[in-house]
Amino acid sequence: MEKIIITLDGYSSCGKSTLAKQMARALNYIFIDSGAMYRAITLYFIENGIDYLDDAAVKAALTKIHLAFDYNASTGSSDILLNGRNVENDIREMRISQLVSDVAANQYVREFGVAQQQQMGLQKGIVMDGRDIGTTVFPQAELKIFVTADPSIRVARRYLELSAKNPGITKEEVQANLAMRDEIDSNRTFSPLRKAADAIVLDNSHLTREEQLTTALQWANEKITAMSVR
Numbered sequence: 001m002e003k004i005i006i007t008l009d010g011y012s013s014c015g016k017s018t019l020a021k022q023m024a025r026a027l028n029y030i031f032i033d034s035g036a037m038y039r040a041i042t043l044y045f046i047e048n049g050i051d052y053l054d055d056a057a058v059k060a061a062l063t064k065i066h067l068a069f070d071y072n073a074s075t076g077s078s079d080i081l082l083n084g085r086n087v088e089n090d091i092r093e094m095r096i097s098q099l100v101s102d103v104a105a106n107q108y109v110r111e112f113g114v115a116q117q118q119q120m121g122l123q124k125g126i127v128m129d130g131r132d133i134g135t136t137v138f139p140q141a142e143l144k145i146f147v148t149a150d151p152s153i154r155v156a157r158r159y160l161e162l163s164a165k166n167p168g169i170t171k172e173e174v175q176a177n178l179a180m181r182d183e184i185d186s187n188r189t190f191s192p193l194r195k196a197a198d199a200i201v202l203d204n205s206h207l208t209r210e211e212q213l214t215t216a217l218q219w220a221n222e223k224i225t226a227m228s229v230r
């Protein structure tokens with residue numbers, strides 16, 4: 001069977017990573033969470049006092065950052081390594097969520113992220129989720145999905161997920177963070193969040209995880225079959 005590239009883009013907390021992970025497992029493809037890469041860069045900037053507005057400092061810092069993914073058998077997914085250190089948990093903290101959209105809007109950070117993501121897709125057989133994957137990283141991808149959900153549903157889901165790790169967090173804080181990230185991600189100059197013209201919209205507001213997986217896998221299998229009989 002031919003292998004394809006599958007992209008999932010959309011706003012924060014639409015369930016893109018969950019779906020991408022499940023699709024990769026079902027298809028025996030590699031799953032890449034591109035947001036984790038921008039989060040790890042943000043963690044490096046915080047720990048090393050790098051100002052994301054200082055292009056010279058950003059460029060110098062990027063030469064010292066090595067990102068890799070390491071399979072974690074207990075979660076069935078890959079953890080991100082920042083210069084060899086597993087930072088999968090650290091990058092989910094609120095201090096990272098507060099800053100990551102600003103860091104990810106920097107031109108040099110974007111060039112760094114996009115180049116590495118394109119390398120990862122050279123062999124195909126990959127499911128990557130993010131904001132600009134179907135538009136900038138893999139404009140030639142065979143299947144592009146644009147995931148959406150009602151804002152109130154996104155806030156409720158994210159609050160549930162975050163309150164387990166951050167007991168003091170309020171729904172208002174989660175809502176403000178999502179609104180801020182949506183705004184920055186959609187309006188930045190380099191690779192803004194956009195639906196690719198040839199992406200299929202998947203609104204999962206009222207779908208269970210199983211239902212959305214079934215739909216997305218059906219689209220994927222149609223594409224794979226069409227590629228293989230050509």
Ligand code: DC
Nearest residue numbers: 034035038100101104130131132181
């Ligand atoms: O998917 P996430 O919420 O973990 O992503 C964190 C941030 O990284 C998000 O607010 C915007 C940025 N991002 C990006 O600019 N481009 C991507 N391909 C993925 C994420």
